[in-house]
Amino acid sequence: MTAHDVDPQEVARLYQQEGMSTRRIAARVGVSHTAVHRLLKREQVERRPVGGVAGLQVSEGRRQELMEAYQAGMPLHDMRAAFRASDKTIKKVAQDAGLPARERGGPRVHDWDQIEQLHLQGWPAPAIAELLHAGEGHVRHILREQGYGRDVVELPDAETLKGLYAELGSVAKAAARLGAARDRVRDALVAAGVEIRARAPKPAPGRPLPDGETLLRLYGELRSVAAVAAELRIDRERIRDGLVAVGWTPGRPPVPTRVGRPLPDADTLKGLYAELGSVAKVAQRLRVSRDRVGDALADAQA
Incomplete structure (x- = not known):
């Protein structure tokens, strides 16, 4: 489509009444935004300042939708994505409508009974937060205040706890068996006089080095230890040690070999x-x- 095929009055309507940007209009009618500029100039449409003014580009219909979403507690980041509006525009629309300004961090949810009922129905905190347009941390805070913290189970006596630790061999496994937090189980074991065994470090996964001739051939082709290490996905020190083991001298130029x-x-x-x-x-x-x-x-x- 060319600019000659576009109705200039429709372009003017989209710009003035719908509040669309020239780039959005161009995408809608299938021409370049430069062509939209020319059509608006031909129709003698008064242009908006560059960047627009908060609230100016919002049609009455979109303004109403913004107010309804704002009143329903939709987070600002969701409103930005849904309405393609900036925070400044959203807040200006809310202010013009006389809506109360939100607290920093988003709206606070005070319907504790609703949160409790959803929790008892098996809803996790992130899902409750999503449903009520609240912060996950705020929902978890309310649940903790209502006594639904993570550690509602009572730990067994010291001897039973020591026996469980001796049987399972780790604090993490004992905590999983009891359904309690690791820190609580660890603190209880320490209080019972149990010496917590330090976890053995996991062996670093290592790829096997190729044979000496292959290593020298790669070094001859790639010309550096770093390049060979990147090619083989092996630590540079292991590559260097492997090369030295087959007679390579650091600092000397590579000698190409043939396997x-x-x-x-x-x-x-x-x-x-x-x-x-x-x-x-x-x-x-x-x-x-x-x-x-x-x-x-x-x-x-x-």
């Missing part, structure tokens, strides 16, 4: 070693790992 490359015969190998003077130089010439060269030379001299 499975055959070594020359023993005499050729000894001749290369005599010519170059070190295992590292022979390994670099042959593009194999130092360990393989060293092992082959040791076998040749045995």
Whole structure:
């Protein structure tokens, strides 16, 4: 659709009566917002200030819906999403209608009996808060005041508690068995003279390192310990230790290797070693790992 196919009077109506922005109008009629600007100018429609004014872009119908939602206690963040209005606009509409300003943090719910009944019916605190447009913390506070805290169960005597801890082996399991908070169970055990065993740290999950030649090949391709560690998803220190174990020297440039490359015969190998003077130089010439060269030379001299 082009701007020539759009009814300019409809654009003006959406802008003036519905309070829509030029971008929303453009999305509605299927043209660019620049075209909407031109149509409004052609119709000599008085433009609103950039950014709009609180309450100015709200039609009478939307104003009524905003007031009803505000009176029903809908949270401001839900109203922003539902009506595409700013906090300033919502509060201006409420103020113009003579509605009382909300307390900071949202409306407070004082119908304690309703909250109690919902709790007794099995509704969790988050669901009650959602239903009543209240804060979850506020609902939990009311339930605690009514005696519905988390720890309504009575803990057993000290000997029974110690026996349960000895049987299950952890405060968490004992608390789960009793339906009580861990802190209460822990405090009761300490008061009974039980020494709480420290939890053994969980072993860090570790991926197995590849073999030495693969590690050297990756290092030769990626050119840094950090890159190899990222590729294998293994800690850098483990990569560094693995490379050192196969003869790599930190700070030296990587030597590309070929996995499975055959070594020359023993005499050729000894001749290369005599010519170059070190295992590292022979390994670099042959593009194999130092360990393989060293092992082959040791076998040749045995």
